[in-house]
Amino acid sequence: MSISKRIPVPFTFAVVLAVVLALIIFFGAWAVSADVGAQRTLAFGLPGTTPTLSGGNLRDPNSGPYQVGRLVSTVENSDTWWGKAFLRACPLH
Amino acid sequence: MRSSLRFTITMAVTTTPTPATPATPSAPKKFHRAWLILAILAAAQIVGQSISMAAGIMVAPLNDPDGVFGWNMGLIGAALATYYLCGALAAPLTGMLGDRYGARPMMFACGILYAVSMILIGTVTHLWQFFLYFGVLLSVTQSLAMVPILASVNGWFKQRLGMATGLLWASGGVGAAAVAPGIAGLLNTVGWQTTFTVIGLGGGGVLVFLTLFFHSKPADVRATAYGSSPDDPPEIFRSKAIERLRLKVFNKAMRRTRAFWNLPTIHGLGCAGHGIVLIYSIPLAIDQGVSLAAASFILALISIFSIVGRFMAPILAERMGAKPVMMTALFIQGVTVLVLFWAHDAWAFYLFAGLFGLGFGGEMSAYLVVNRQYFGTGPLATLYGFEMMGALSGHAIATILGGLAIYVTGSFNPALVLSMFFSFSGVLVIFSMESGARVLIPDWEDALPPEAKTTQQLSDQAARAALLEQAGGD
Numbered sequence: 001m002s003i004s005k006r007i008p009v010p011f012t013f014a015v016v017l018a019v020v021l022a023l024i025i026f027f028g029a030w031a032v033s034a035d036v037g038a039q040r041t042l043a044f045g046l047p048g049t050t051p052t053l054s055g056g057n058l059r060d061p062n063s064g065p066y067q068v069g070r071l072v073s074t075v076e077n078s079d080t081w082w083g084k085a086f087l088r089a090c091p092l093h
Numbered sequence: 094m095r096s097s098l099r100f101t102i103t104m105a106v107t108t109t110p111t112p113a114t115p116a117t118p119s120a121p122k123k124f125h126r127a128w129l130i131l132a133i134l135a136a137a138q139i140v141g142q143s144i145s146m147a148a149g150i151m152v153a154p155l156n157d158p159d160g161v162f163g164w165n166m167g168l169i170g171a172a173l174a175t176y177y178l179c180g181a182l183a184a185p186l187t188g189m190l191g192d193r194y195g196a197r198p199m200m201f202a203c204g205i206l207y208a209v210s211m212i213l214i215g216t217v218t219h220l221w222q223f224f225l226y227f228g229v230l231l232s233v234t235q236s237l238a239m240v241p242i243l244a245s246v247n248g249w250f251k252q253r254l255g256m257a258t259g260l261l262w263a264s265g266g267v268g269a270a271a272v273a274p275g276i277a278g279l280l281n282t283v284g285w286q287t288t289f290t291v292i293g294l295g296g297g298g299v300l301v302f303l304t305l306f307f308h309s310k311p312a313d314v315r316a317t318a319y320g321s322s323p324d325d326p327p328e329i330f331r332s333k334a335i336e337r338l339r340l341k342v343f344n345k346a347m348r349r350t351r352a353f354w355n356l357p358t359i360h361g362l363g364c365a366g367h368g369i370v371l372i373y374s375i376p377l378a379i380d381q382g383v384s385l386a387a388a389s390f391i392l393a394l395i396s397i398f399s400i401v402g403r404f405m406a407p408i409l410a411e412r413m414g415a416k417p418v419m420m421t422a423l424f425i426q427g428v429t430v431l432v433l434f435w436a437h438d439a440w441a442f443y444l445f446a447g448l449f450g451l452g453f454g455g456e457m458s459a460y461l462v463v464n465r466q467y468f469g470t471g472p473l474a475t476l477y478g479f480e481m482m483g484a485l486s487g488h489a490i491a492t493i494l495g496g497l498a499i500y501v502t503g504s505f506n507p508a509l510v511l512s513m514f515f516s517f518s519g520v521l522v523i524f525s526m527e528s529g530a531r532v533l534i535p536d537w538e539d540a541l542p543p544e545a546k547t548t549q550q551l552s553d554q555a556a557r558a559a560l561l562e563q564a565g566g567d
Contacts, residue, residue: 001245007349008349010351010354010355010523012351012354012355012356012358012522013354016358016361016362016518016522019518020365020490020494023494023511024490024493024494027494027497027498027501028497030497030501031501033498034299034501037328065218085097
């Protein structure tokens with residue numbers, strides 16, 4: 001077999017992967033440190049919560065993009081393990 | 094390990110290849126079996142698309158505080174994330190299985206799994222059951238439907254692969270638009286359990302039934318691919334050991350090319366780009382004062398116009414080369430997002446939806462043609478599986494990053510910037526890729542032992558044996 005076992009990961013793939021990870025860490029740490037809680041009612045429009053042709057699931061103020069209020073717990077995000085991990089990983093927060 | 098390799102090669106040496114009987118070359122005007130296979134694949138696509146449609150529609154009843162479930166959106170979102178992640182992990186595996194065992198057993202397995210998963214979803218009473226049935230079982234089912242079954246069209250069309258792929262994607266889009274109201278109507282009239290039992294038995298039954306008429310590749314029914322000419326060497330049946338060895342070496346050669354890594358990256362960037370828009374365009378429109386009823390048409394328009402892109406992109410990619418077509422589609426997808434920064438009225442959102450739909454549809458549908466241009470007619474379901482892995486990861490990234498960006502800034506604009514950034518990054522990655530004018534691994538068989546290669550001598554032997562068999566039969 002002349003094909004070696006080394007897998008040549010191209011530069012573009014590595015850069016895209018690194019940038020996406022950096023963006024997730026940056027915005028994640030920002031979200032934890034800002035701790036804006038339930039103010040952002042339009043964030044996290046989860047897939048599937050956008051309306052179908054009838055748009056019925058948007059009529060309910062407790063559904064879809066308006067759900068952040070129900071996601072919020074009494075624990076501070078910065079005290080959770082994932083909150084700490086984001087803050088530790090991001091050099092800007 | 095070493096002894097197993099030696100065994101494989103020994104098997105390869107002692108196996109004599111037998112030829113497929115060459116069928117009558119495809120007459121251009123005559124109905125070719127490949128079109129029947131395409132119709133079956135289109136039906137399988139519609140069934141496969143119904144999974145993601147069901148995902149969108151089942152959220153409201155699951156979340157209804159006065160309903161049976163009353164689960165909060167965080168938990169449902171986690172189940173959806175599980176669905177994306179399991180789908181991303183399963184896609185390469187189902188692709189590999191498709192290359193190894195053929196698409197027909199995958200279609201049968203998909204039908205059974207579809208029926209079982211949907212019926213089980215109808216019986217859900219606890220959250221863990223929903224995670225297992227929807228997040229794991231249905232994601233694997235969809236991977237089976239979308240990867241090995243879809244990729245099998247490659248073997249049936251030597252020519253007009255672009256048109257065949259375009260028709261497949263377009264029918265999937267039309268089917269999805271028809272299935273969504275159907276599922277919603279069933280939920281309203283017969284309730285949760287009966288709806289999913291009916292969908293499971295119907296969709297699963299259709300897939301299992303279609304397996305009777307479906308064949309993984311033309312040689313399985315002693316036919317030739319659409320567009321084959323009499324001068325083409327006959328397909329050679331090899332032992333399973335040799336086929337496995339050839340697949341392994343082909344995949345190794347593919348992995349050494351930049352395109353193997355860049356294509357899933359592009360699909361991921363493209364899906365992240367349109368994923369953000371699909372999730373947030375309606376909340377944005379409502380935020381801008383557009384009524385809910387008017388805003389609901391945005392997604393419908395995107396879906397309708399995407400059918401044009403889905404159909405045309407593979408055809409144009411086959412004629413003009415995939416690179417310019419994919420770059421154009423992704424550029425349209427990215428640049429049209431600019432409209433959203435200034436859109437306040439419903440008509441502006443509709444204008445956006447029409448233009449964006451063209452790019453969005455074209456972004457996703459040309460991959461099978463690109464794969465052919467870069468890697469020839471080899472077993473490409475594995476590669477397509479990795480591309481689907483990129484696509485599903487892109488959707489997961491869109492959900493996470495778009496949500497975070499809106500959450501921390503309180504504005505949709507950063508999410509829109511991210512969408513454009515992903516789409517334009519995809520354009521740059523395509524630009525950096527090799528030309529599709531020549532196959533990237535023409536010499537991949539050099540790494541095979543002589544008895545596993547497709548030499549001219551072997552082809553001639555196969556053709557002679559086939560002619561003798563035909564003469565004997567006459």
